[in-house]
Amino acid sequence: MRLLDKRLLVVTGKGGVGKSAVASALALHSARSGKRTLLCEINAADRLTSLLGKPVGPELSLVEDNLWAVNVRPEEALREYALMVLKFKSVYRAVFENRLVRYFLRFVPSVSELVMLGKVLFHVKETQGGAPRYEVVVMDAPATGHAISFLQVPQVLLDTVATGPLWTEAKWMRDLLVDPKATAAVLVSLPEEMPVNETLELEDALRKKVKVGTALVVLNGYTSPRFDERDLQALGGTALHAVAKNHFDRAQLSLDSRGRLERAVAAPVATVPRLYEQTRGPPMVEKVADALARALESAP
């Protein structure tokens, strides 16, 4: 099953590995492959606006052909959800803008996580004229530890509340998340020992605790070999030797990291070359998208 046949791609990984850039690039790739795609950022400090070069806010907005983006935040998600349940704005105001209720809702376990996840999953289910409104939803999920607890919220809620509307909501969300045909994780890693270790642990935890399988590992910041042993010998004890040796070691580590990931995870590993120029924002995302497109074409 191809990656873009999934309905929801959960992009996650250790903090600082380039999750948002990879999520943006993946969404771009999906849109350009002809899929109506929605990219969702979860209660983040708006990384997408600078990465995509178009304003991304709490309302869905069109970024380019076939690509929409939204920053899902708890207040707006709660309001939208409550309005869906309650139907009337006046009722919403009377109840949810009540100061005591606001206090109280903060402490019903994980309400904000639930409504944010609910919004993303709602868009996965959403249809228009009988067809899915968005064929692929890419979620720029929280980092490692937070991602696990975020995705577990429906299950935690099912264990906490016995019946009622919250239970019903949690139930369909959980079912959609654990459906391997609909949902898959995309893990972002770096070619270093510790990040790879964490990726392997994350893959394991997602599979065992959340019941979400990994469909792709993106190895970001990959260094391809440049120097060989002969070069190093030729450089002898010069200061350049240290420079070349460092590159040589990083290339070796990149290769090893890729090998470890390929052996341990039953999913293709796409490498994204390390970027050196001061590229940020859209040009950087374009480069990552190109690299992903190449890697996905050659993937089995």
Place this chain on the structure above:
Amino acid sequence: MKPPPGAPAKPGPSAPARPGTPGKPGVPARPGVPARPPAGAAVKAPAPAAAEPPASDAIRGALREDRVLVAVGAGGVGKTTVAAALALRAAVDGRSSLVCTIDPARRLANSLGLKELGNAESLIPEARFQAAGLAPKAPLRAMMLDMKQTWDELIEKLAPPGKREKILSNRFYQSLSSALAGSQEYIAMEKLWQLRTQRDYQLIVLDTPPTAHALDFLDAPNRVLDFMNNEAARWLLTPALAAGKVGLKLFNLGSSYVSKTLTKFTGTETLQGLAEFMGSISGMNQDFRERAEQVRDLMADERTAFVLVTSPSAERLEEVVRFHTLLRQNHMRIAAVVVNRVHLPPTFEAMGQLNRLEPQLRRKAAATIDEISALAHNDAEGIKLIRKECEGTPLVEVPRFDLDVHDLPSLWKVGRFLCGEEAVARA
């Protein structure tokens, strides 16, 4: 264990020898003598005394005077490493120290002697220091914070005897203690308070959970206070408390339009379960309030300081500025901003050697030099911005090392940069 280049392989010039310290034979007991820089890295020792940047003074002062240092920052920037390096340094210099980590990478945990120990404080054995060429003057302990266990201990301590089991088995308590956003941040500070008041460490360095939002951390005591003693709780509980009983019936749902609508949203049982939980903890409100206030006071104590850790990339700029602003607004003292994993520029020596190479190798080497320069340049620009946005707060740079920082010699090396004994050279 083979220490990385530049780390003290055995007691040498960079070992913590001070004047008046009975040094080992052959060890020059002179302070401020820099370790030999690793081959090819552009590090230099700043001139001692007068020319020292204030930033390194700030960290050294904090290590000398403060009782609590809290390492904060976004995920993935190296908070744990910086926290461990600070505690190691303080212990070596003679203050008994504890580093309390949240989720250390396994190899760092191993090198600190932490193995699934939960809340236990473990002493780093002498042999490990010897192997690293270090001779601490005071003990160094490390622990890994077990959040769930800390919550349970807190409840066991504060709950009235008959109610403990009921609370500990309540589903709302369980999700509060393990899942609720902000509760991690709170319990980390609660543990810090226990350690501060019940132990006699001269310095405790607290690593913090990777926090998506700086506010979660600063707001945590307030949130928990809200939870334990808020108007909503009273509003929910009043009918039952007035009736003198605490049980399932305390929740008079029929009484108001608001609660009726809320029930439609959450379901009756959810509200009842929560009300029951609040009923059982209602006797603890006062204790909790006092505790949370003490935790808050400890954060604001004049001998508590924050160390804000970040990476030099421009993508992290907004986060570090937000943290910085919030800490300031909340009157928390920031000892320093630590910019971690800074890429060093290529050395002039290396660049000068390019012309001597045969063309093919020269092209490869030149391309590599260009890449290194670009990375160093980006970082330098990022640091300029951080410096500008966090004006008035000392800024310390720690270079990116070739290897992961996970053993004592590398932690020691990080500490030397934090204390300004080695510095990132800038042309």
